[in-house]
Amino acid sequence: MYTTSCSGIKGIRSSRGIYPYVHSFAPSRHESHPMRIGDELHVRLRFADGNEMSFFCRRANDMTELVGEVRQAARRKRGLVKMSVRNASRGWTLEKPLMLYGEHMPQRSGWGANML
DSSP, X not given: OOOOOTTOOTTOOOSSOSSSOOOOOOGGGGSSSOOXXXXXXXXXXXXXXXXXXXXXXXXXXXXXXXXXHHHHHTTTOEEEEEEEEEETTTTEEEEEEEEEETTSOOOOOSTTTTOO
C-alpha cells in the first residue's frame, strides 16, 4: 500500500507537495505596507536635534530587513529617531519611531545571557 500526494511521488505525503515549488509568504509581507526586493525604498531618519539622514535601498524584502539595513548604515548614531519610508515602486509611505543603538546592541539579560 502506498500513499499519493499532490507532488505525484508515491510514498510521500505532503500538504503542499514538492513540485512545483510554491514560495511561502512570511506573515510580515501581509501587512498593510508590502515590499519586495527591487522596490525603490527611500528612507529618512529625523533626529531630535533636527539633523536628518537619507538612504536609498533596493535590497529589502520586508520591514525587518529594511530596519537592519538602516541600522547598519547608521551604526554610529544613537537615540530615538523618526523613520519615514517611501516605497516609490508601490506608492505608499510610512512613519514610525526607531531606536538606534550606536556601535553596540543592548546587552542580553535573563537566563540565556551567559550562553553565548
